[in-house]
Amino acid sequence: MKPELDRSYPDAMDTWPVAKLRRDQLHKLRRVLKHAHRGLSFYRERYDKAKIEADAVRNFEDFARLPTFTKRDVLDAIREKKSFRTGMESGAGTDMGVLCMTSGTLGTSFLYLPRRWAEIRGNSLARAYWWAGLRPGMRMLMAAPAWHSLAVQETRVIHRLGVTCVVPWGTFLPRHAGSFLAAITEVKPDFVSIFLPMLYALLAECRRRNLRPADAFQSVQNVLVVGAPMTPLSRAKLREDLGVKDLFEGLGNPEGLTAMECSHHRGHHIFIDCCYVEIIDPGSGAPLAAGKRGNVIVTSLIPHGSVYIRYDTEDLGEILPGLCPCGKTWPLLEVYDRRANAVEVARKEIFPYDVRLCLDKVPELIHIPFALLRGRRAAEVLKLKVQQPMGGGALEILENQLKAQIKETLGLEARIEWTEELPERWKGVAVIDEDNGGRARV
Amino acid sequence: MRKLRRLIRQASAAPLYQRKFDVLRDDASSSLKAFVRETPTTTLEELIAEKLVTGDPYSSRWATDHAPLVVFQLEYGTETSLYVGLGPDELKGYAEALRRCWSLVGLGSGDRVGIFDYGTSPVSYLASSAFTPYLRRGAADALGCLVTCNDGEANMSQRAVEIIKYVRPRILFLRSDCLHPFALEVEKDSLSLSDYIDALVTAENEAVLSTAERVAYEKRLAVPIYRMLRVDAAMFLAVECPRCRLLHSWQDLFLVEAPAGGSEEGGKRNPAPLVITNWFAKSCPAIRYVSQVKATLEPAGCPRGPKDLRIAT
Ligand SMILES: [Zn+2]
Ligand SMILES: [Zn+2]
Numbered sequence: 176m177k178p179e180l181d182r183s184y185p186d187a188m189d190t191w192p193v194a195k196l197r198r199d200q201l202h203k204l205r206r207v208l209k210h211a212h213r214g215l216s217f218y219r220e221r222y223d224k225a226k227i228e229a230d231a232v233r234n235f236e237d238f239a240r241l242p243t244f245t246k247r248d249v250l251d252a253i254r255e256k257k258s259f260r261t262g263m264e265s266g267a268g269t270d271m272g273v274l275c276m277t278s279g280t281l282g283t284s285f286l287y288l289p290r291r292w293a294e295i296r297g298n299s300l301a302r303a304y305w306w307a308g309l310r311p312g313m314r315m316l317m318a319a320p321a322w323h324s325l326a327v328q329e330t331r332v333i334h335r336l337g338v339t340c341v342v343p344w345g346t347f348l349p350r351h352a353g354s355f356l357a358a359i360t361e362v363k364p365d366f367v368s369i370f371l372p373m374l375y376a377l378l379a380e381c382r383r384r385n386l387r388p389a390d391a392f393q394s395v396q397n398v399l400v401v402g403a404p405m406t407p408l409s410r411a412k413l414r415e416d417l418g419v420k421d422l423f424e425g426l427g428n429p430e431g432l433t434a435m436e437c438s439h440h441r442g443h444h445i446f447i448d449c450c451y452v453e454i455i456d457p458g459s460g461a462p463l464a465a466g467k468r469g470n471v472i473v474t475s476l477i478p479h480g481s482v483y484i485r486y487d488t489e490d491l492g493e494i495l496p497g498l499c500p501c502g503k504t505w506p507l508l509e510v511y512d513r514r515a516n517a518v519e520v521a522r523k524e525i526f527p528y529d530v531r532l533c534l535d536k537v538p539e540l541i542h543i544p545f546a547l548l549r550g551r552r553a554a555e556v557l558k559l560k561v562q563q564p565m566g567g568g569a570l571e572i573l574e575n576q577l578k579a580q581i582k583e584t585l586g587l588e589a590r591i592e593w594t595e596e597l598p599e600r601w602k603g604v605a606v607i608d609e610d611n612g613g614r615a616r617v
Numbered sequence: 618m619r620k621l622r623r624l625i626r627q628a629s630a631a632p633l634y635q636r637k638f639d640v641l642r643d644d645a646s647s648s649l650k651a652f653v654r655e656t657p658t659t660t661l662e663e664l665i666a667e668k669l670v671t672g673d674p675y676s677s678r679w680a681t682d683h684a685p686l687v688v689f690q691l692e693y694g695t696e697t698s699l700y701v702g703l704g705p706d707e708l709k710g711y712a713e714a715l716r717r718c719w720s721l722v723g724l725g726s727g728d729r730v731g732i733f734d735y736g737t738s739p740v741s742y743l744a745s746s747a748f749t750p751y752l753r754r755g756a757a758d759a760l761g762c763l764v765t766c767n768d769g770e771a772n773m774s775q776r777a778v779e780i781i782k783y784v785r786p787r788i789l790f791l792r793s794d795c796l797h798p799f800a801l802e803v804e805k806d807s808l809s810l811s812d813y814i815d816a817l818v819t820a821e822n823e824a825v826l827s828t829a830e831r832v833a834y835e836k837r838l839a840v841p842i843y844r845m846l847r848v849d850a851a852m853f854l855a856v857e858c859p860r861c862r863l864l865h866s867w868q869d870l871f872l873v874e875a876p877a878g879g880s881e882e883g884g885k886r887n888p889a890p891l892v893i894t895n896w897f898a899k900s901c902p903a904i905r906y907v908s909q910v911k912a913t914l915e916p917a918g919c920p921r922g923p924k925d926l927r928i929a930t
Binding site for chain 2: 253257258259271272273274275276278282283285287288290293314317318321322326327329330331333334339340341342343344345346348354357358361362
């Protein structure tokens with residue numbers, strides 16, 4: 176199969192006037208809604224119960240009145256039906272396709288992804304990789320975790336853009352950092368797509384081998400990072416350490432969301448060709464305007480395979496007001512953290528990202544993994560476990576610097592516990608529940 | 618013997634083989650026998666040494682001007698990483714080998730298949746065109762199966778059990794080193810495995826589960842266990858047949874030798890390392906690769922595949 180080198184990419188859709196984009200989105204929303212109401216029992220039962228006619232949804236306001244659901248609802252449906260088939264998917268078992276999975280402490284849900292889905296979502300994602308500098312003829316480092324829908328999408332991106340790829344042995348866990356680093360230094364990709372905690376693990380591996388990260392990444396022009404947010408300081412430091420042109424952050428979930436930074440790094444442009452995003456007040460469910468933080472609600476506009484309509488991701492985020500200076504008209508989204516990662520300290524709601532900002536201000540602690548500790552009851556003191564930076568040295572000094580940063584930035588007292596290693600998780604470890612035997616949340 | 622001549626000619630473009638073939642007599646490609654007699658073998662140690670000396674990721678085995686479409690780092694745990702590059706021929710032939718493994722263990726249209734292995738293992742990446750760029754037809758596409766793939770980490774056993782319960786694959790392929798944690802998880806869940814699946818297939822690179830272990834786990838989990846052999850450096854696959862319980866492989870895809878197979882000891886032939894020549898790997902050839910697996914070649918003739926190669930480990 177020849178790479179599709181002839182396709183010029185991307186098209187002009189990302190600069191369409193806003194009114195035209197809205198019309199296109201509404202059309203796709205109504206199409207997917209009809210598909211769901213006619214063919215997917217998960218939605219039909221819910222909508223019938225709520226006496227909602229899919230055909231009666233004529234505008235975004237009507238759409239915003241449809242019920243939302245969470246991962247818990249999907250898992251309940253799986254357990255009730257004792258099957259991956261929850262009634263959210265069409266054609267499972269008849270069309271060519273694969274089943275991918277989600278991870279998480281709540282449990283595993285399955286997504287049926289037929290070939291048509293992979294084409295549409297993958298072609299859309301190809302634009303994101305193009306923005307990040309991936310070009311025909313380049314070689315990309317791709318980790319192939321076949322259980323994750325990103326692998327299915329990247330497979331399509333690579334074919335679509337006519338690039339070749341190198342796949343290191345293993346999976347996105349720090350213990351495989353050695354093989355990832357070898358693949359980068361030996362097969363010399365031009366472009367790296369990676370989960371952020373794994374990128375940090377690669378830096379640690381470089382330190383272990385006494386190798387300058389910029390030497391290891393000599394062939395690499397750009398890096399696309401997913402899985403956890405980079406702070407502005409950590410991005411700048413990563414770019415400097417790796418010696419790459421730029422690092423781009425992608426946001427996404429298998430259920431439908433794709434959002435991607437442009438070179439202005441002012442937030443993540445929502446890929447409105449494939450998904451529709453709303454922000455709602457978690458209490459009342461009311462839609463929130465741009466600039467207000469709330470729960471991120473995602474609707475996939477692809478009427479194939481597993482379809483998610485008004486799925487409450489339980490992420491805390493906001494649509495940023497105004498247009499991006501890059502000229503693209505796709506709205507900008509920022510996601511701050513998982514709601515479930517909130518820890519209450521001294522009557523304040525603290526998220527791991529807030530604490531990361533403090534660690535970043537202590538140069539030795541940039542890129543160092545850490546986790547918040549959460550007890551059953553709200554605490555007065557912020558407790559965290561921080562991985563000891565390599566080279567050991569004056570932990571006491573670092574501890575005092577970090578405590579001072581936390582006090583200054585968050586107005587909180589902190590108790591810091593140094594640890595040699597944190598539990599290994601794909602997306603890193605954000606919060607450890609103390610009453611859960613110290614088990615980490617994913 | 619046109620096939621043989623073509624393979625030798627193509628492989629000669631790769632520096633590693635060029636050196637080996639320089640010493641070949643003209644009649645080396647006149648027959649398989651002459652080829653086996655004349656052509657030097659290639660060992661894992663040689664691939665490592667070549668990689669260390671030249672720095673070439675493919676150990677000087679890459680034989681065309683085009684860059685590989687997909688490069689896979691191999692699971693060898695050696696002092697330096699080894700790789701194979703795959704072009705269209707490799708992707709097609711290798712996936713065909715996996716399709717035949719699936720067919721032999723009884724998979725067909727409409728079946729669901731689970732895989733408890735890394736996405737970077739050929740057991741996974743050849744399973745579906747959705748998993749590997751430029752793979753036109755994976756085993757699942759060719760047979761009409763629906764496949765789901767877990768990761769290859771032992772601590773993913775719980776999710777493997779969820780796959781069993783909610784996807785109900787007809788067969789679960791799993792890494793041999795995941796068998797123990799998987800069995801523990803099945804027991805923790807009090808799952809009657811045979812209510813959900815027909816069989817397990819264990820797979821590993823250049824090794825197979827011992828018969829004693831297979832029997833013990835079959836008893837413990839109360840499902841048949843078949844073994845699959847990967848030899849990743851040679852892009853080779855073989856799988857245990859449910860009927861004759863020997864490994865089957867295919868002579869149109871591979872030439873397999875077990876050189877000491879002729880020697881007798883109390884009427885029993887001594888197992889010898891399998892030597893593999895790959896017929897479809899033209900860009901990244903594997904010629905007389907000496908694997909770490911000791912086996913004997915048995916006569917063909919199983920009703921499940923009368924012409925298949927049969928290997929006893
Ligand atoms: Zn922009
Ligand atoms: Zn047989």
